[in-house]
Amino acid sequence: TPRAAHTDHSLIFADLTPEEYHKVRDYMWERKDMMISRSPLAAANETFIFLIDLALPKKAAALDYLDRKGAKPRREASVVVFHGAQGYIKEYTVGPLDGQLQHRDVTREKYKTDTLNINSRPVTIGEYAQIFSFLDRAVFQKVEKILKESFNYGKENKLNPFEGMPRGVKSGDRRTWISFFRDMSGMYIHPVGFEVLINHESANQSKWSVEKVMYNGQYFDTIEEFRDKYDANQIKKIVHEKLDNYASLKPRSAPTGVGPQQFYPQGQRFSVKNNQVVYLHWTFAFGLSSLTGMRVFDVRFRGERIAYELSVQEAMSVYGSVTPGMMLTKFLDSSIGIGRFAHELVRGVDCPYAATYVDTYRYIDTAAVQRFRKSVCVFEHDTGRPLRRHFSDFFHNKYGGVANSALVFRTITAIGNYDYMWDFIFYQSGSVEARVHATGYISSSFKVDGSLKYGHQVAKNTLGNIHTHFLNFKVDLDVLGVKNVFQTKDMTYVDVPLPWMPERRAKIPQLVENQLKTEQEAALRYGTTIPRYLHVASNKTNRWGHQRSYRLQVISFSGDHLPETEPEEKSMSWARYKVAITKHKDSEQTSSSLYSQNDMWSPMVDFSKFIEDNESIENEDLVAWVTAGFLHIPHAEDIPNTVTVGNGGGVILRPHNYFDEDPSILSPDGVYFEPG
Amino acid sequence: TPRAAHTDHSLIFADLTPEEYHKVRDYMWERKDMMISRSPLAAANETFIFLIDLALPKKAAALDYLDRKGAKPRREASVVVFHGAQGYIKEYTVGPLDGQLQHRDVTREKYKTDTLNINSRPVTIGEYAQIFSFLDRAVFQKVEKILKESFNYGKENKLNPFEGMPRGVKSGDRRTWISFFRDMSGMYIHPVGFEVLINHESANQSKWSVEKVMYNGQYFDTIEEFRDKYDANQIKKIVHEKLDNYASLKPRSAPTGVGPQQFYPQGQRFSVKNNQVVYLHWTFAFGLSSLTGMRVFDVRFRGERIAYELSVQEAMSVYGSVTPGMMLTKFLDSSIGIGRFAHELVRGVDCPYAATYVDTYRYIDTAAVQRFRKSVCVFEHDTGRPLRRHFSDFFHNKYGGVANSALVFRTITAIGNYDYMWDFIFYQSGSVEARVHATGYISSSFKVDGSLKYGHQVAKNTLGNIHTHFLNFKVDLDVLGVKNVFQTKDMTYVDVPLPWMPERRAKIPQLVENQLKTEQEAALRYGTTIPRYLHVASNKTNRWGHQRSYRLQVISFSGDHLPETEPEEKSMSWARYKVAITKHKDSEQTSSSLYSQNDMWSPMVDFSKFIEDNESIENEDLVAWVTAGFLHIPHAEDIPNTVTVGNGGGVILRPHNYFDEDPSILSPDGVYFEPG
Numbered sequence A, B: 001t002p003r004a005a006h007t008d009h010s011l012i013f014a015d016l017t018p019e020e021y022h023k024v025r026d027y028m029w030e031r032k033d034m035m036i037s038r039s040p041l042a043a044a045n046e047t048f049i050f051l052i053d054l055a056l057p058k059k060a061a062a063l064d065y066l067d068r069k070g071a072k073p074r075r076e077a078s079v080v081v082f083h084g085a086q087g088y089i090k091e092y093t094v095g096p097l098d099g100q101l102q103h104r105d106v107t108r109e110k111y112k113t114d115t116l117n118i119n120s121r122p123v124t125i126g127e128y129a130q131i132f133s134f135l136d137r138a139v140f141q142k143v144e145k146i147l148k149e150s151f152n153y154g155k156e157n158k159l160n161p162f163e164g165m166p167r168g169v170k171s172g173d174r175r176t177w178i179s180f181f182r183d184m185s186g187m188y189i190h191p192v193g194f195e196v197l198i199n200h201e202s203a204n205q206s207k208w209s210v211e212k213v214m215y216n217g218q219y220f221d222t223i224e225e226f227r228d229k230y231d232a233n234q235i236k237k238i239v240h241e242k243l244d245n246y247a248s249l250k251p252r253s254a255p256t257g258v259g260p261q262q263f264y265p266q267g268q269r270f271s272v273k274n275n276q277v278v279y280l281h282w283t284f285a286f287g288l289s290s291l292t293g294m295r296v297f298d299v300r301f302r303g304e305r306i307a308y309e310l311s312v313q314e315a316m317s318v319y320g321s322v323t324p325g326m327m328l329t330k331f332l333d334s335s336i337g338i339g340r341f342a343h344e345l346v347r348g349v350d351c352p353y354a355a356t357y358v359d360t361y362r363y364i365d366t367a368a369v370q371r372f373r374k375s376v377c378v379f380e381h382d383t384g385r386p387l388r389r390h391f392s393d394f395f396h397n398k399y400g401g402v403a404n405s406a407l408v409f410r411t412i413t414a415i416g417n418y419d420y421m422w423d424f425i426f427y428q429s430g431s432v433e434a435r436v437h438a439t440g441y442i443s444s445s446f447k448v449d450g451s452l453k454y455g456h457q458v459a460k461n462t463l464g465n466i467h468t469h470f471l472n473f474k475v476d477l478d479v480l481g482v483k484n485v486f487q488t489k490d491m492t493y494v495d496v497p498l499p500w501m502p503e504r505r506a507k508i509p510q511l512v513e514n515q516l517k518t519e520q521e522a523a524l525r526y527g528t529t530i531p532r533y534l535h536v537a538s539n540k541t542n543r544w545g546h547q548r549s550y551r552l553q554v555i556s557f558s559g560d561h562l563p564e565t566e567p568e569e570k571s572m573s574w575a576r577y578k579v580a581i582t583k584h585k586d587s588e589q590t591s592s593s594l595y596s597q598n599d600m601w602s603p604m605v606d607f608s609k610f611i612e613d614n615e616s617i618e619n620e621d622l623v624a625w626v627t628a629g630f631l632h633i634p635h636a637e638d639i640p641n642t643v644t645v646g647n648g649g650g651v652i653l654r655p656h657n658y659f660d661e662d663p664s665i666l667s668p669d670g671v672y673f674e675p676g
C-alpha cells in the first residue's frame, strides 16, 4: 500500500477531458462572428481552431487552494485560433469549463500585441494537404520522367517530403526547402538528392511557386530549367539503383527467448488515480501539454511540496549541411508539438510489461478530440544497484543497504524522425531526476561534393548531418514555500599553515559559497566557468543550522549554441544557459512558443527577455530553467536508429541539507544484518 | 543459450587459485636466506610476504597465444616482500606456476632501483596491532580519566582510530595523525574531537612517540602537557553527552513488501565459466587484483576483440579540514588495496537476487589465502528503457524497438568508510560502460572553530569534510588490432553563403576532426577545452569509408585536482587528465602503485612520466587512461550513508563507424510490428 493517500487536488492541473474539449470547441464554433471552419482540412484563408489546451491556473490561486483551503481556481481552456480570413492569429481563454462558457481575447495580455503574424503559425494538416497537391502539380507531374529514371518514381513508388526549418530567412517568410526521400519505412535516412524551395506565403494557393530546385548538388531556378537541362544532358544525373531497405527496423535474428523482466512480487507500490500518482512517500499531479509535453505539478515528498512544476519546455536542434534542405535547419519541437506526438507505448520495450499505462486526450489541428491510448506509463523500477549500502570489516561487522527502486513517469514523443524518451524519476532518497534520451532516425541528406564537412556517410549516398540537441526543462522548485534564494557552492585550494607545524604550509580544499542576487548574475552561460553546486534554498535551516536546499545537478554533453549574432538565435535564447534563474511570473509560463519555429526572427517568446529586467532573486519565488543536450555527430551505428546509450541529458534535483539526514533511512526496503 | 561459446583462453588472465597462492608462499617461505616470517602479525623488523598476485602475461605473448596459436604464456606470480630485517622492499616474479618454481628479483626491472624504501610500505595488520597497543600504552592509559569525562571512554566504550594520510610531509616520514571516533557502528561519522600525531617511523617500536595532541581544537606537544592542562582546567573541555547512534543503518520502518524484482523468464542468457563470461555476442575474461580491483581482458563482441584490458586503476580523494586528522588527507586506495576489500555481495541489494555470484581468492597481508565468497556478481539487467525504438505516424505506420537489457559485471569495495560500486556494463549495441558509484560513510571531523570553511555540519558536533573523488580507469582498446590512432571530433560554426541566395550568409555547424600525434598532445587536461568526441581509431575503414573507431564518452563531475606545486601531487598525476593516451608498455601496467600512499613525495609510479618521453601515438598500441569523479560537499543527507544517485562517474566506450550499422539490429530482442 502506498504511504501517501490520493486526493482530488491534482485535478486543477488535469488535461481537459474529451467532454471539455468538445464543449469548448462547440462553444467557439457557435461564435458566428468568428466564422470558424469545422473542417479538419481548413484552408489557409479560413478560420480554424488549431489548439485547445488547459489554461493553467495562476500559481497564487492554485497555492491558495492547495495550501490554504482557498477556492478552487477557475478551470479554463486556452484556445488558439488561426483567423485565416483576417490574416492573423489570436488566443482566447474560454471558461469556466464547469459552467457557462465565455471567451476572452488574451492575445495582448500574453504577447503585448493585438494580433499575431499569421505566417508564424505552424503548418496545419490542411496546409500540408495543399502542399502535397501543389508538389504533385508543380513538381512531380512536370518531371515524372526524370524522377522515374533517377529514383524509380511511379504510382507505387512515391517520393516523400521532409521539410527544412525555419521557412525562410526573415519574418513573414514561408518559403520551405523540401527534401525528397524514398517511400520506404525509415525514409529519413533515404534521401534521394532532390530538393525544392517552395514559397507558400500566400493564403491563396494559386500564388504559390517553386523558387529553386536542387538535384544532385546542382541548382536550378525553375522546374522547367531543371527539366530542360536534364533532357539536354547538361547535368550530372542520378541513375536509379535498387537498394535494400537498410532503414528497416525488422529484426534480423529470430527471438531466442525473452530477456530479464521485472515484476512486483508483492503488488504495485504506486497508484495512479485521475492525474495523480502516489508512490511510497511521493505524490504529484501530471499532465501532457500538446505543445510542451509532459509536466508534473505539486510534487510532494512526505507531504512537503518540493516543486510546484517540473516540465519539458523545448527540444531544439541545429543542423549542418552543404545542401539546402538541412543547411539552415533549426528545429524547435514545441512549435510542432512535443506532447502532440506522445503515442502509444509498447509494453516490454518502451516501458516494462508491468507498468501502468494511461490514456491521454488532445485537441490539436484536427477539429476533433483524439485519444492517445497508453501514451503515458508509470512504473517502479529496480535500477539494479543499491541506493546506498555499507559493509564494515573494521571494528564492527555490519551490513546495511537499500535497493534503488524508483518510480518512473514516462512519455515518448516521436516527432517525425526522432524519438525523445522523457523520464521523471522519483527516488526514495528524496531526489527527482528529469531525464531525456534520444532515439529514432537521424535526419540525413543526399551526399554531394562537400557533404563530408557536415557529418559522416552512414549509408549509400547518405550523409548523417551533424547537429546539436538542446533540451529545456522548467524547474519551479519551492523549497519550504515560494520565498527562496539561489546559492552556489564550489571548492578552492587555499594555502594555509599547518597548525601543528606552522612553518609548513599546504594547499587545502575549502568550501566557497555564494548567494546570487539578480537574474542576470544567475544566468549561467554554457562555456563559462559555472560553480559545481547550484542550489535553490530557503532561508530556513535544518537541524544543523544550514539553509535547507535542493541542488540542481545537470547532466549534459551539449554542443555549441548558435552564435547570438544569428537572427534566429533569439527564438532559442534559453539554450545559452545551463541554468538560468528567474523570478516566477504566470506570464512567463514557457521558455518557447508555438510561434517560434515559423517566426524565429521575431519570436513571441524570447527567453532572454525574462532576465532582461534583471529582477532580484533574493527571497522570491524562483524558477530554474535548465538546458541539457548533446552534440550528435552521426555515425554508421545510427543506422537504422540512434541508440539511447550515452545519448541524453537531464537534471537531478537532490536534497542538500533539506533534511536532517537521508530520508531513505525510513524506506521500507532497508536491509540490515549483523553477526548473530 | 548464449551465442558465443566458452573457451579456456581466458585462463591466462585468471587470478591465482588457492593452490597456486600456497605453492608460491611455501616456495618463498623455504628460501632460507630470506628468513621470511610465517606470522600474520610479523613485526616491522621482520621479513614478510605482503602480497601474492597474478603477474600478468606480457601483452605480446598473450596476443600470440590468443590470436596466432602461439605458446601459452608462462603463468607467474608477483610477490611483494617487506624485508623488515634489511629495511627495504623487493618484488619478485615467481613461476612457472604449473612447474618447478623459481624466483627472480624484478625490483630494478620494474622500478629502476634495487630496493624500495621500507617506509613506503602500507601499514600491515601486524603494524596495526603494534599501533593499537602503542596507543593504549602511550595515550589511553595516560589520560583515561579525561577520556572518561569527555567521551565516556571505558572498557565497554573504547575509541576507534581513523588515520589521516599521507603519514607526514616528506619521503621517509611515517608520522600519522590518528583521529578518534566513538566505538559505534558507522564510527566514521562519530568523531570525538581528539586526535594524536604518532611517529612510527622506526622498525623498533620502543622508539615510537606521540608528537602532538589535538583536543577540541587545542594543540599540545605531549600527552602529559595535555593531561596537566586539562587537570588544571586550562583548556576548553568536551563534556560527554549521551547520543543516539545516528550512524546506524538499521531500518526505521518495517518492511511493507518487496519492491520490484527482476527474473529470467526463459533462463539466463549469459554464462560464467572459470574467469570467462559469455553473454549473447560478448565474451571476456575477468580478474580481481588485490590492489587495483576489478578488471576484464580480451573483451570481444561478435568474435572481434574491442579491448585488451579494461581495469580500475585508482580511487583517490583529497580532503579539506581545519583539524589535522583530515587536513592533509589524500587517500590513494590502490595502496591500501581496492580489490582487497571486495567483500561478499548481498543478494537483492548489492546485486539482484537472480545474479550469478563468484567467489574470489586473495593473498594479501595475512600469511594465508582468503576466500571472498560471492564477491563478484554478474547479471543481465533490463534498464527499464528501450535501447532504441521508433514509431512513425507519417507515411508509414510502423514500430520497431529493442529493450535495453545489458550485462553487468560488478564488485563493491568497502575500504573503511567508503564503498565504491564498480560496474562494467556490456550493451547489445556494442558499447561497454565502466561506471563507479560511491556510497557508504563519509569521513568526518569534530566541529571546532573554523570548521565550516571545510564542509557542512551533518550531525551533532560533526563536520562532513569537503573532498574530491577521482577514479582512474585503464582502457586498452584494440580497434582491429593494436595499431591505432587517436582522433578527436567536434563542431564549429562556419560562416558560409547560402548556395541558393549567395548574397546571404549563415553560420552553420561543421565537423572538425583531428588526429593527435604524440602523448603530450593527447594528454587532455581537466580545466582546458577538450574536443567533445575522443576516438581510438584504426586506419581500416568501414563500408562507408570512415575510420573504424571506438569513442570514449567520459561522465564526470569532478572537482579541482590538487595543484601540481604540492609535493604530493606526483603520486596522483593521472588525475590531471580527463583522458591521456599512451603508447602501450608492459612496464606501464598501472597508473598508481602500492607504494604511492605512504611515499607520495617520491612515488614509484608517477603517471606523468609515461608521457614525458612524448612518444608518437600514430599507428601504435594505444592505452587510454580515463579519469572521472565528483566533488563531494557533504550535507545532512550523507547521514548515515551517501546515496548513489548522482554520485559517480565513468566512461562509455561506444562504437563509432566501427560497424557498418548498429549491431543491435541483430539482437534477438527486436520487436517489430506494422498494420496487418
Ligand SMILES: [Ca+2]
Pocket: A519, A582, A583, A609, A610, A611, A612, A613, A614, A615
Ligand atoms: Ca525577470
Ligand SMILES: [Ca+2]
Pocket: A308, A476, A477, A478, A479, A482, A484, A584, A621, A622, A623
Ligand atoms: Ca519556485
Ligand SMILES: [Ca+2]
Pocket: B519, B582, B583, B609, B610, B611, B612, B613, B614, B615
Ligand atoms: Ca610514453
Ligand SMILES: [Ca+2]
Pocket: B308, B476, B477, B478, B479, B482, B484, B584, B621, B622, B623
Ligand atoms: Ca590498445
Ligand SMILES: [Cu+2]
Pocket: A438, A442, A467, A469, A632, A642
Ligand atoms: Cu541526433
Ligand SMILES: [Cu+2]
Pocket: B438, B442, B467, B469, B632, B642
Ligand atoms: Cu565522498
